[in-house]
Amino acid sequence: METKVLACDGDSITFPSIESDAPPTVNSPSTLAALKEATHDLLDRQLPIALPTETVYGLAANALHADSVSRIFSTKGRPADNPLIVHISSLPMLRSLLPTSFTMPPSYPKLIDAFWPGPLTLLFPKSSAIPPICTANQPTVAIRMPSHPVARALISLSNTPLAAPSANSSGKPSPTNAAHVLADLKGRIPLILDGGACEVGVESTVVDGLSAPGVVKVLRPGGVTVEELQRVLGEKTKVLVHKRDYEDSDIESAPTTPGMKYRHYSPTVPVVLLLTSPPPESCKTESMHDILDELHASMSLHDEFKVGLLALSDSPITKACIATHYEVQRFSLGNRSNPAEAAHRLFDGLLTLDREGVDVILVEGVDEVKEGLAVMNRVRKAAGEVRYVSV
Secondary structure, eight states, X not given: OOOEEEEOOGGGEEOOOTTOOOOOEEOOHHHHHHHHHHHIIIIISOOOEEEOOSSSOEEEEETTOHHHHHHHHHHHTOOTTSOOEEEOSSHHHHHHTSOTTOOOOTHHHHHHHHHSSSSEEEEEEOOTTSOGGGGXXXXXXXXXXOOOHHHHHHHHHHTOOEEOOBSXXXXXXXXXXXXXXXXXXXXXXXXXXXXXXXXXXXXXEEEEEXXXXXXXXXXXXXXXXXXXXXXXXXXXXXXXXXXXXXXXXXXXHSOSSTTSSSOOSOOSSOEEEEEOSOOOTTOOEEEXXXXXXXXXXXXXXXXXXXXXXXXOTTOHHHHHHHTSSSEEEEEEOOOTTOHHHHHHHHHHHHHHHHHTTOSEEEEEOOOSSTHHHHHHHHHHHXXXXXXXXXX
């Protein structure tokens, strides 16, 4: 299958209010033509296509058509029990997907008003309009309204909600530009809409406000921070983060949203998380030289050992790594004071270092505040081991 890459100008697209289901205005003829071609692939050919969102690039298909959704799973090699997020363009489209008897919890209108369109996914009860394959047979469905104009315009112009996980082979780092998608899925999909680099760089935050009054559970940290959620919801609402504030073995074995059960975000080479915090009693602190010597020996490499380093720009880890006798290829996560930049650069760094042929990728841990919580969620899923380094 030939894979086309069509450039789209997001700045040429304007929208009415999210309360309206009227279509957007598209002032660029080439962008409008690309959106029409994507609609043809989605609805007439029932094939998945790749599109940009503000979080990562998505592999999109008609969320209301079971065969179309099944092609997402087969294209990615995605396990069938890993549910998908449904993307919408307006509140009328949202209401068309929900049971008529459903009443939103008080937290949802506040969150929608503050963060939609944007990188926030909310959990809702599922209606019969959504095929079971989309939700892995769960009674709930995860829904969000993307803020990237190309994604939202395609949903609106096709008048179709789109199921869209990340546009990559299952388990690999999520793509944050069209080149990432092409390198991975070329020949497997007909079309990539190129809307430039993703602004956020990690997937959406997934929130469950259905479980108990006055409680909002963060099932997956992402582009909207826990601090932002708490600010909008106020002190009377508890914001609890899965794996940090509570455990739920049932949802881990039968997840209601993506990113909760399987290992994700891993390049083709091993990933090692480096922490400078005091280790638990069962672990030891090591020098960078000793860590690299051990990794080199464990891989039984007879030629040169090339190390990829994904670290903060103001980190002593960088100096310690360069001081060893190994070849080091660096990629900056940005400054420690700006966790949003680390989120924006994480997947690009993993994919870039992997493409440059390193034998192992070392990733420096960041503080788990604001976007740093989402960064560490992804790195811990990608890393095969954790080492504590003395610097």
